Amino acid sequence: xxxxxxxxxxxxxxxxxxxxxxxVLRRSITECCNLDHKNDPAILDAWLGNKTPQMVAxxxxxxxxxxxxxxxxxxxxxVALLTGAGKLALCYLLPEARGQGVGKALLARxxxxxxxxxxxxxxxxxxxxxxxxxxxxxxxxxxxxxxxxGVETVxxxxxxxxxxxxxxxxxxxxxxxxxxx
Numbered sequence: 001x002x003x004x005x006x007x008x009x010x011x012x013x014x015x016x017x018x019x020x021x022x023x024v025l026r027r028s029i030t031e032c033c034n035l036d037h038k039n040d041p042a043i044l045d046a047w048l049g050n051k052t053p054q055m056v057a058x059x060x061x062x063x064x065x066x067x068x069x070x071x072x073x074x075x076x077x078x079v080a081l082l083t084g085a086g087k088l089a090l091c092y093l094l095p096e097a098r099g100q101g102v103g104k105a106l107l108a109r110x111x112x113x114x115x116x117x118x119x120x121x122x123x124x125x126x127x128x129x130x131x132x133x134x135x136x137x138x139x140x141x142x143x144x145x146x147x148x149x150g151v152e153t154v155x156x157x158x159x160x161x162x163x164x165x166x167x168x169x170x171x172x173x174x175x176x177x178x179x180x181x
Contacts, residue, residue: 003096005072010109013067013079018057020076021069025051028092036127036151046149065089066113070102080106086119091130103133111160120161125153 013021029037029047037043059081060067070078070093077097081090088110093102114122125145126134131154135141139156147153 003072003075003077003094005077005097005100005102007073008102008105009071010068010105011071013060013069013081015057015061017069017076017079018053018060021060021079022051022053022056024076024079024094025056025090025092027094031095032093032098033127033129033151035129040150043150047147047151049149059090066110068106068109070097070106072097072102078102078106080110082110082113082122084117086114086117086122088122088124091124104137107137111158115160121157121159123155123157126156127151127153 026048029051030044037047056079059065064084066082066084067090068078068080069076070080078093079090080088080092083089088107091103091106091110111122122139124134124139125147126139131141134154134156137158139158142155142157145153145155
């Protein structure tokens, strides 16, 4: 199936977007993340277990989350969610919307939101499928982490506050604010 993104609207997600956003999440995981789930039914069941319209609506309505949907000609083609703690918890696209700038637009808007909240560094757990996407956008690979649903993810972070300095006056290169021993 092919989808040409002719117009793109990024807007704050509403609970009424939950059904369409849930479809994006489930299709993206099932159809695009084969490298991660390897078509293992147990992993897929665990990963998709909380991807229900009701749960997505709850995520969208939480005052501690900032959620976006990307629309092309009225169709939800992407969804992203940022937590108040500065974690990008969701960034998924319909399979046919990949490679057309939708993910870049969602991520840029999430980075803007994080900055407006005063978040100094954005963090996320990427699938193997998304790893190259985030690396190309300046995210630093900080190692592997196994997800609760059995997929090995990559912990990524990106410094958002370019003026942040380490205690010794140098630009901070690590995610944490700890002093070197």
